[in-house]
Amino acid sequence: MVDKGYAVIESAFDSLDHINATMKKAILKKKGxxxxxxxxxxDLNQALADHFTEEELAQEFTVRGYQLTEKGKQALKEHQVIVDRHPKKNL
Structure with missing residues (x-):
């Protein structure tokens, strides 16, 4: 999907919602x-922004999210019938 331009990989800061508070605290503790x-x-997210650059934070965890591009959003709209055939998670 990324190679075809349907999605982009999020930065470390954009991916913070994929790690829990305990992990964030451990990262911050390393900085004292x-x-x-x-x-x-x-507060943890702000502290990370205050004490880390993108490059430094990227070294601390590898989990990254994906963000749909406009091309990806359009493809989902155009092929909604395929999406509808798949089971949905209760969020």
Missing amino acids: VAGLSKMKAA
Whole structure:
């Protein structure tokens, strides 16, 4: 999908929603950030942005999300019948 231009791989910062708070705290602890126990998810994300560059954060975890491009969104619209045939997850 990426090679054909239907999706792009998200950056490390854009992929933060794919890791849990414990992992975020462990990453921040390596940088010596204090007060982690009181931080909520949004605070952790901000602390990561304050203490890491994209390149540094990318070295800390490998999970990445995918984002549909306009071409990918259009392909889904045009082939909705195929999507509808597949089972859906309850989110």
